[in-house]
Amino acid sequence: MRMKTLRPDTTKLLRAAGLRSTRQRQALATLLFDCAHKHMTAEQVHAAATKRHMDVSLATVYNALHQFTQAGLLREVVVDSARVYFDTNTGNHHHFYDEESGRLSDVPASSVVLSRLPHPPVGRKLGRVDVIIRTVPAQKGA
Amino acid sequence: MRMKTLRPDTTKLLRAAGLRSTRQRQALATLLFDCAHKHMTAEQVHAAATKRHMDVSLATVYNALHQFTQAGLLREVVVDSARVYFDTNTGNHHHFYDEESGRLSDVPASSVVLSRLPHPPVGRKLGRVDVIIRTVPAQKGA
DNA sequence: GTGATTGCAAATCTTTTGCACTAAA
DNA sequence: TTTAGTGCAAAAGATTTGCAATCAC
Numbered sequence: 423m424r425m426k427t428l429r430p431d432t433t434k435l436l437r438a439a440g441l442r443s444t445r446q447r448q449a450l451a452t453l454l455f456d457c458a459h460k461h462m463t464a465e466q467v468h469a470a471a472t473k474r475h476m477d478v479s480l481a482t483v484y485n486a487l488h489q490f491t492q493a494g495l496l497r498e499v500v501v502d503s504a505r506v507y508f509d510t511n512t513g514n515h516h517h518f519y520d521e522e523s524g525r526l527s528d529v530p531a532s533s534v535v536l537s538r539l540p541h542p543p544v545g546r547k548l549g550r551v552d553v554i555i556r557t558v559p560a561q562k563g564a
Numbered sequence: 565m566r567m568k569t570l571r572p573d574t575t576k577l578l579r580a581a582g583l584r585s586t587r588q589r590q591a592l593a594t595l596l597f598d599c600a601h602k603h604m605t606a607e608q609v610h611a612a613a614t615k616r617h618m619d620v621s622l623a624t625v626y627n628a629l630h631q632f633t634q635a636g637l638l639r640e641v642v643v644d645s646a647r648v649y650f651d652t653n654t655g656n657h658h659h660f661y662d663e664e665s666g667r668l669s670d671v672p673a674s675s676v677v678l679s680r681l682p683h684p685p686v687g688r689k690l691g692r693v694d695v696i697i698r699t700v701p702a703q704k705g706a
Numbered sequence: 707g708t709g710a711t712t713g714c715a716a717a718t719c720t721t722t723t724g725c726a727c728t729a730a731a
Numbered sequence: 732t733t734t735a736g737t738g739c740a741a742a743a744g745a746t747t748t749g750c751a752a753t754c755a756c
Contacts, residue, residue, distance in 0.1 A: 535679045588736080624738070626721065731732100
């Protein structure tokens with residue numbers, strides 16, 4: 423039976439999300455939902471899983487990440503056209519993105535105040551508002 | 565005294581941007597900088613050029629779009645990880661993005677008021693702030 | 707047992723690249 | 732001429748898919 427884990431109860435987590443609790447999904451869930459929020463690409467998740475000797479194929483990683491996203495456990499972040507980041511923080515928040523390093527970090531929703539927004543086009547309503555704060559090196563060189 | 569040309573003087577435009585004025589670049593510039601602002605993918609630009617019997621290869625379209633971007637004539641917009649949009653509006657503004665249709669539209673900077681922004685991480689300074697307002701169909705079906 | 711899940715490898719899609727050819731200055 | 736620009740077709744990288752084998756329930 424279940425031993426004492428520092429990790430989240432992945433079985434419960436998956437079940438609650440309506441997903442079958444398979445070995446691979448548990449491995450990935452353990453990796454992703456351990457504690458702090460993370461921003462990872464599929465490739466990074468696969469590499470992390472491989473390093474821990476969790477045997478999961480890349481295709482399964484992609485499948486699982488999308489299923490987790492659909493289930494509301496993850497959120498996709500689009501900041502760079504070359505790859506998709508999956509964010510374990512699904513709450514309301516924004517991002518810093520440093521193009522120099524490709525590093526993404528969270529910005530609490532409370533740190534950004536949008537005091538005015540336009541009306542959406544006819545027949546549409548507002549969905550999520552993403553604020554991406556791009557950063558560059560301060561005073562480089564000179 | 566702006567004269568009333570239907571098309572921009574693409575030769576002058578390209579020269580000013582430091583680019584050689586070639587047949588292909590002129591064709592693409594004519595297509596892109598005619599009047600209203602546009603958001604197009606490389607594929608769309610290539611299709612439009614082909615339809616007008618401008619003979620330009622896809623590789624050249626990609627090259628030209630990037631050169632135009634680098635020269636400040638275009639701006640890349642990242643809203644969807646599947647493709648890059650090139651925006652002929654290089655001024656300060658934001659976007660509506662309708663995932664349903666893949667349609668992108670401009671939002672004047674004045675329509676969005678960011679009355680509070682976080683400090684960037686140490687060693688970084690603020691770059692551009694992109695606000696992407698995602699829209700969804702209003703009351704669909706039901 | 708039965709249908710969902712997985713893994714593999716091949717396929718797909720967008721974008722880039724190498725290189726011989728062509729054209730601008 | 733001299734160098735930048737172009738086109739092609741092949742390469743690359745990220746993601747997806749088809750399908751047989753495997754696993755959860």
